[in-house]
Amino acid sequence: xxxxxxxxxxxxxxxxxxxxxxxxxxxxxxxxxxxxxxxxxxxxxxxxxxxxxxxxxxxxxxxxxxxxxxxxxxxxxxxxxxxxxxxxxxxxxxxxxxxxxxxxxxxxxxxxxxxxxxxxxxxxxxxxxxxxxxxxxxxxxxxxxxxxxxxxxxxxxxxxxxxxxxxxxxxxxxxxxxxxxxxxxxxxxxxxxxxxxxxxxxxxxxxxxxxxxxxxxxxxx
Amino acid sequence: xxxxxxxxxxxxxxxxxxxxxxxxxxxxxxxxxxxxxxxxxxxxxxxxxxxxxxxxxxxxxxxxxxxxxxxxxxxxxxxxxxxxxxxxxxxxxxxxxxxxxxxxxxxxxxxxxxxxxxxxxxxxxxxxxxxxxxxxxxxxxxxxxxxxxxxxxxxxxxxxxxxxxxxxxxxxxxxxxxxxxxxxxxxxxxxxxxxxxxxxxxxxxxxxxxxxxxxxxxxxxxxxxxxxxxxxxxxxxxxxxxxxxxxxxxxxxxxxxxxxxxxxxxxx
Numbered sequence: 449x450x451x452x453x454x455x456x457x458x459x460x461x462x463x464x465x466x467x468x469x470x471x472x473x474x475x476x477x478x479x480x481x482x483x484x485x486x487x488x489x490x491x492x493x494x495x496x497x498x499x500x501x502x503x504x505x506x507x508x509x510x511x512x513x514x515x516x517x518x519x520x521x522x523x524x525x526x527x528x529x530x531x532x533x534x535x536x537x538x539x540x541x542x543x544x545x546x547x548x549x550x551x552x553x554x555x556x557x558x559x560x561x562x563x564x565x566x567x568x569x570x571x572x573x574x575x576x577x578x579x580x581x582x583x584x585x586x587x588x589x590x591x592x593x594x595x596x597x598x599x600x601x602x603x604x605x606x607x608x609x610x611x612x613x614x615x616x617x618x619x620x621x622x623x624x625x626x627x628x629x630x631x632x633x634x635x636x637x638x639x640x641x642x643x644x645x646x647x648x649x650x651x652x653x654x655x656x657x658x659x660x661x662x663x664x665x666x667x668x669x
Numbered sequence: 670x671x672x673x674x675x676x677x678x679x680x681x682x683x684x685x686x687x688x689x690x691x692x693x694x695x696x697x698x699x700x701x702x703x704x705x706x707x708x709x710x711x712x713x714x715x716x717x718x719x720x721x722x723x724x725x726x727x728x729x730x731x732x733x734x735x736x737x738x739x740x741x742x743x744x745x746x747x748x749x750x751x752x753x754x755x756x757x758x759x760x761x762x763x764x765x766x767x768x769x770x771x772x773x774x775x776x777x778x779x780x781x782x783x784x785x786x787x788x789x790x791x792x793x794x795x796x797x798x799x800x801x802x803x804x805x806x807x808x809x810x811x812x813x814x815x816x817x818x819x820x821x822x823x824x825x826x827x828x829x830x831x832x833x834x835x836x837x838x839x840x841x842x843x844x845x846x847x848x849x850x851x852x853x854x855x856x857x858x859x860x861x862x863x864x865x866x867x868x869x870x871x872x873x874x875x876x877x878x879x880x881x882x883x884x885x886x887x888x889x890x891x892x893x894x895x896x897x898x899x900x901x902x903x904x905x906x907x908x909x910x911x912x913x914x915x916x917x918x919x920x921x922x923x924x925x926x927x928x929x930x931x932x933x934x935x936x937x
Contacts, residue, residue, distance in 0.1 A: 567772065567774055567776045568776060568778065568779075570728055570772070570776065571776035571777070572778075573728065573762070574728065574765055574768075574770040574772075574839075575765070575766075575789065575839070576762045576763065576765045576790060576842065577762065577793065578758055578762050579758065581793060581794075585789070586778050586780075589780045590778075590779060590780050593780060664780075
């Protein structure tokens, strides 16, 4: 391996990797809000105490957390067509990532709400607030601040997990790298570049969260 | 300052019974609080005094007896056929507007500033005009000596400061009665005084107060009436300088004996 050539090698393949990176960003940008939205919906029955629905949600979370994302993705991409449902690889990829991360996010959100002291409920009720008002104005905002750090961690895992969509043929950053390797044979150099690009992406997200988190958690002390 | 016997009754507790599982914590407690009266409730831990106080704004349910605040039933009503029905959430909440509560652990809303804490009830529950509420809130904060901290978050304040804000928050609702549930028990000894001073000031202004506390000197100097509870029942009650100087029961005598300031207990 001739490292003196690394600069020109990088310059030659970066544009192609950049296209893959845009696909990765797109997949993550679709999957993250979807996962958060599903995660919130999954949390509602458990916080509201709807027994039957909570049971379904718990079962869903157990299955999702305890089977590999790659297998779930294969099930959607190769399994659904057998049922007559044909979704393209991006849809299946985004959906698989969203469905699994929604399970993890729901657990985080639920524990964040549970972590707000019951005494905050009492204090709200003591000034004449109804339960829903206490939840919305006091419990939820405090829970949101508490879950910011774990949720940002989870979203960084989500970004990294999008690399699995390469396995069902989405030409993301990972698959773009593999394509270049097929042609150049320089697997080490290419994967260094791929890893560096992922690192940049996750660092930007992490920094964004840390800034907003620092702003809010300072208040809670 | 004696309360005239004809002063209207603000809080009326009649035959209050409450259990936690098989354990009965309140065993038929009855007493009235008249407007402007300061009632201090003393008793060993586990005597039911805090539970009794929490029943008054229905933070605890109860199985027997009735409570009224300003004549309105708390928690339950009779359905006309002698059965008691729990009031709906709206009526329970409306009752709580008349009752200010100060907790042992302050329980300020940690995501809101001091000023926002005080304004929340009047604005969000009573839908009063925001600029008027703001003016009132700042006056209350001035009164409890916390005006200069109006824009701080609670985490930045000492326990005594937080408790003074909590008192202002409760007062902002313009309650008919203020309940203090061991308001100084969680405080470092050097911070107890600043909270008791605010409570004393409220008492002299004529606020109706029910105070559960271990502060003997507060009971002796501020209370119009002292109630001593033990085992879920009122054992003795009366004017402090009479019953505290001359307790009629062995239980109250030994309680006062073990809790005397000169034996190293709390000093106000």
